[in-house]
Amino acid sequence: MIDCAVVLHQGVFHLFSPDNGERLQPQNQPGQKSNIETGYHAISTDGLNFTRIEDVKVESNRNWLGCAVSDGKVITFWGTGTGIWRAISEDGKSWNLTNTPQLAGADPGAVVSPDGSWIVVATGPPRPGPPASV
DSSP states (O other), X not given: OOSOEEEEETTEEEEEEEOOTTOOSSSOOTTXXXXXXXXXXXXXXSSSSOXXXXXXXXXXXOEEEEEEEEOSSOEEEEEEESEEEEXXXXXXXXXXXXXXXXXXXXXXXXXEOXXXXXXXXXXXXXXXXXXXXX
16 A cells, blocks of 8 residues: 555544555556556544555546545545546545546645635656756
8 A cells, every 4th residue: 555645534534545456566567457446445543543444436547646635524535547636525435526627747735725725736747857866
């Protein structure tokens, strides 16, 4: 499991992580399984000890790589796909896709500003040229 997102919602911690299948390499290789639309889901009451429950699913080539935010009523998940996608859930198990502005990038992070609007940041493609020296 890599790149998990955890959110405290109605007294329960929910952990979501992409199901990368049996991939052992950073890129898909022939014969390797990838479950792009499936995410691991686990819950905890203390935020340390999690119990895996039924996987979460979302349609249309979307990945559970992103972040989860709770307003106390619903969890909003911002994820990676062909651009950034957004879905909401009351219980962390059943998800409804919502209208999302066309946003490029991957692995988004999001927060709600005081006026109720979203601030979303995401990674972009590698910059052209040789890697920078550190």
